Amino acid sequence: MSENIPAVQQFETLLQGNHVAPDSLARMLQELAYQDYGLFFTNLSKVPKDLLAEVILALPLSLFKEAVSMLPHKKLADVISYLESDKATDFIQRLERVEPQVREAIYPLLHPKQQEQISRLSQYRSDEAGAYMQTELLWATTGEHIAEIKEKLKVFKKHKAEMPLIKLFVTDKEGHLVATVHFSDLLLFEDEKTLAEVIDALPSHKSLSVRDHTLITEVTKLFREFDLAMVAVVDSENRLQGCIVFDDIYDLIFAEEEAQAFKMSGTKQEAEEESLLSAQRHRLKWIFINLGAILIAASVVNFFRETIEQLVALAVLMPVIAALGGNVGNQAVTVTVRRLALGETSWQYAKEILSKEIYIGVINGVIIGLIVGTVAYFWFQIPMLGVVIGLAIIINLSIAGLLGSLLPLTFKHFDIDPAIASPLLLTTATDAIGFFVFLGLAKIMLF
């Protein structure tokens, strides 16, 4: 029966392929779970055991929970043993969160060496480089000969076939990082040379390293700026602790960007993935926060009740003011948040951003103001109403440009993430100010 289901066929084709990406398998399983939990479980059991833990780790949190609850403890401990240290730590921490009893039961079943790695990596906060490093790496001391390295390499390749090998880390006898050497460099030296000799012969052997407590966002920046493939992670005394590799960086860049997109709308990826309930609650929190601001905007309108009573056309045009202010303000917010994400913060830069956004707000305000003013004139046949809405749009869009850049800049100045719900707050601010300007002008100029 299951042969008729295209998703199952696709899943099996993926499994038979030469290159199996755990992410793709996880995504197919997720699709199957939407159709039928039974299909999810039967196909999960088809995944080879050396990939299984990685596939489970790539599932959304709710399915992760299902998968780990289904597997016998011994099997679970077995499949975790195939994970690299950073992923094993991630797996155990996630287990701690969703199934603490399972975590308690399987932890003692792990190899003592893996336990030791996990407990070491667990000490790092989730925003520190240490939390993302692999502790399995090929390293050697300056006294070793090329011939010895070749032997080490053979052993390493046998046990860690999946690990990317780009550079060899070289330390002194106490484990302090001395250099990193490309394998293509080693190829050019004779077996009897020591690493110290190799390093001396190479024009530039110095390598960038990062501290284990460095923020991971700084590390991803470093990878992008210096086109790194791999970087050593050292402790405060420059002792080699592990390394961070390009493949983690792909996911980190993607995750950082994704987190920002979510934040801007008052949502949160972890909450969305955890469960329907947590997604709903996290979103509600931001709407609550914004609700206060919305009621202020409503109070502004309330203040002008008599004016609206005199001319209801004003109420008809209010949504135009609000929507345009929100549009223009959010364009400014998006552009400013992205520019701030690139790291510029000087006063000169802020001045440049502000003047750009105000300029665009004024120009587009004048163009749109003239158009809407004309439309309103023909619609309601009240010349002065056209002038009032036109003026109000010019003023409101100029303020929207100002606020759209000032809001993220101010957040950044006080070290608050400028992406957090900026568009939500901005929309309400331009609503309140826009209504005040529009209804205020109407009160003065129309009656």
Add this chain to the structure above:
Amino acid sequence: MSENIPAVQQFETLLQGNHVAPDSLARMLQELAYQDYGLFFTNLSKVPKDLLAEVILALPLSLFKEAVSMLPHKKLADVISYLESDKATDFIQRLERVEPQVREAIYPLLHPKQQEQISRLSQYRSDEAGAYMQTELLWATTGEHIAEIKEKLKVFKKHKAEMPLIKLFVTDKEGHLVATVHFSDLLLFEDEKTLAEVIDALPSHKSLSVRDHTLITEVTKLFREFDLAMVAVVDSENRLQGCIVFDDIYDLIFAEEEAQAFKMSGTKQEAEEESLLSAQRHRLKWIFINLGAILIAASVVNFFRETIEQLVALAVLMPVIAALGGNVGNQAVTVTVRRLALGETSWQYAKEILSKEIYIGVINGVIIGLIVGTVAYFWFQIPMLGVVIGLAIIINLSIAGLLGSLLPLTFKHFDIDPAIASPLLLTTATDAIGFFVFLGLAKIMLF
């Protein structure tokens, strides 16, 4: 005098450092340009010539134009010669766009080999893998011995010191890709072995390759899914054309994400970078498109003018309806657009997204509706008004959840980018529907 300016000092410190990232230098120069064009030019001239072209390429388009206009043609051709083929092509294409005469003048001054590379790479569309590949790469045929490879490697390292060396591409005599071999693998074989023997001895030597006409977004997905460091690019007959390397992928992932964020707000990165005028025009275009929709929302209000005349409190509560609908709808849009970006498109998946968003919309609608209904009751002392606004919010937020997911899903179904201005269109749609529901309910229930 310039010693007093911190940005100049920073710039000079960067230049003296061991590792100079062209991106950082370009960013510092940009800061200097905001302060003073003179500072920009004097510091640009301090950049070493082997980095200069890359730094200029990393500048925003307006400063790129300034920089290329300032440099003598011979110098410009000279610094371009230090670029890898993909970047050289990018440079010439950008020059074509902003200074066609300069492009005409310097192109003949380039090395014939570089001209040939550029004209080959220029044939690819900017969304194809071929446009992002480097044609400089180390390759060898199956008949070559390890000793020969070592000689090739020495020459390559001398001339292309900056190129990352991770894998050796192996082809047959006609240039068809046969395998890719890690340098760490080569280290374990004797000088007299041929590559054919090496390949036979390795457990798994098959490698992923991509077609030159494959979409670059597919390639970045491949890098992420399979944790690739480097991939060969082949033509329709599997002949090796070039390779794409991890460092390009960092920038591509970042650029794809950035483009999406911009698109969602109706802005465009290229337009923002090109000039103030192009930024302002591109933003205006989207506001124009939205303006039509906004006027429809205003017409809905106009339809209920008499109802508002009877009770102006309705006008006071209208902004609450609009802002809440926009907030909830945009949360749904953001989450849905991100999920669609991950590639799921099946009907099962769409159903799952829709039901999730409607569920959250209903729950949060009920909670917020009850709160606002109570507030409105105490504020205006009209019990039925509380009921009307409460009910309207419940209905509107449910619809916002539905629309917030349906809109991107529909775009995706018709192969339109779901990110394009979805939030703009959504906000206006929830405005119009929200006003219709709220004022319609008021008309029926209040009078």
